[in-house]
Amino acid sequence: MKVNIIGSGSIGSYAMGASCLIDEHILIDVPNGVVKHIKNLNYDILKIDTILITHLHGDHFFDLPFLMLGKYFNHDKTLVKVICPYGTIRKLKTLFRVGFPYNFRKVMNSTNIEFIEHKGRNNIHLGDYLIESRNVKHGKIKPSFGYIIHKDGKKVGISGDSSFCTAIEKIVEQSDIAILDMSLKGEGNKSHMGYLNIKDICNKHPDKTIIATHMQNSARQVAIDNPIKNLIIPNDNEEIIL
Ligand SMILES: [Zn+2]
Numbered sequence: 001m002k003v004n005i006i007g008s009g010s011i012g013s014y015a016m017g018a019s020c021l022i023d024e025h026i027l028i029d030v031p032n033g034v035v036k037h038i039k040n041l042n043y044d045i046l047k048i049d050t051i052l053i054t055h056l057h058g059d060h061f062f063d064l065p066f067l068m069l070g071k072y073f074n075h076d077k078t079l080v081k082v083i084c085p086y087g088t089i090r091k092l093k094t095l096f097r098v099g100f101p102y103n104f105r106k107v108m109n110s111t112n113i114e115f116i117e118h119k120g121r122n123n124i125h126l127g128d129y130l131i132e133s134r135n136v137k138h139g140k141i142k143p144s145f146g147y148i149i150h151k152d153g154k155k156v157g158i159s160g161d162s163s164f165c166t167a168i169e170k171i172v173e174q175s176d177i178a179i180l181d182m183s184l185k186g187e188g189n190k191s192h193m194g195y196l197n198i199k200d201i202c203n204k205h206p207d208k209t210i211i212a213t214h215m216q217n218s219a220r221q222v223a224i225d226n227p228i229k230n231l232i233i234p235n236d237n238e239e240i241i242l
Contacts, residue, residue, distance in 0.1 A: 001154050002241055003177070003211075005234040006038060007031060010059070010183050010214045016236050017059045018214040020158070020179060022149055026050040026129070028158055032062040035070060041237050045070070046078055050126055053084035054160025055144035056091055065095050069102065071111045079112045083131065085143045086119045119143050128152070134171060136162035139191035146171045154242050161214060164188050164197045172205055176242055182212035185222040195222050202228045211240065 002023050009015025017031025021038070027048045039045055045067075053061050064082070071080075082088070089104075096104040116124070120143060124131045130150040138144035138161045146167055147158045157175030161183075162168055172178045180201070184194030192214070202210050211232045212223060223233045232240070 001149070001151050001156060002239065003156055003179070004043075005179070005211065005213060005236065005238045005240070006041070007034060007236055008213045008215055008220075008234050008238075009236075010216050013215060013217045013220070015215065015220075018161075018181075020213070021048070022156065023151075024048075026052065026149065028052045028147065029054055029060045029160075030063045030067060031059045034063045035066050037236075046076060049078065049080055050129075051080060051082045051084075052131065052145075052147055052158075053082065053088060054146070054158070055138055055141050056085055056087060057141060057161065060161070061088065061091075062095070064092060065100065068092075068107050068111060068113060069100065071113070072102065072107045075110075077110075077112045079114065081114050081116060081126065083116045083118065083124060083133075085145065086117045088117055089115055134167045136160055136167045136171075137165040137190070138162050141191075148175055156242070159193070161192060163190050164193050164201075168193070168201075172201055172208060172210070175208070177209040177211060177240060179211045179213050181214045182219055182223065183214050183216055185216065185218040195219055195226075198223075198231060199228055202231050206230055209240070209242075 004021040006019040007016025019029045093104045132148040134146045136146045149156045155175040157171040157178035159180045183192035188194040188197045
């Protein structure tokens, strides 16, 4: 699998919001501004046929209306499956009502976007991929998902936004590489992990490769100044092959 860390920052950091692309066709999270960012990085937006949303904070799904409207204006009817938390469609309707003269239904009828809302742990088979979702702990935002993507015996884990919890341990244990929320420079809190959580995870699993994401600038700097052997601090669009 080819993993591109499209964005590795959190709100307020200089990096794009946390998002990654698997094999150029599975996009995980759609932070504000990411559609144009992906085009500027010279990926073919038409190749993206699957989108996974981890949770319904704006920095993880607010560019979905722009992705949809882009398809609408370009008469693009390629199928895109959006696997997302329960309640996504209701929130998207609100975004359209507030921000756009084109109503949600009109755009949906002119494009080929299929929303698959779900609430909890399940397995979704899509072509050569198996996508496992896990309920993680992200403050009061429920549901919040991490994912494990399987293909050809390889597994990529994604935490979404999460504090350190049992589901995060399972995602790391069951994946070859894990892309983990490292928002904070020290200890984690009820919503996010910090550098010290990630350091513990890396030390406990020396055979795993951990990739930090959703970083505040201060967290990135601490990790650069105090490197850990099996931790990658990616720049936006860094590529990892496994
Ligand atoms: Zn969040």
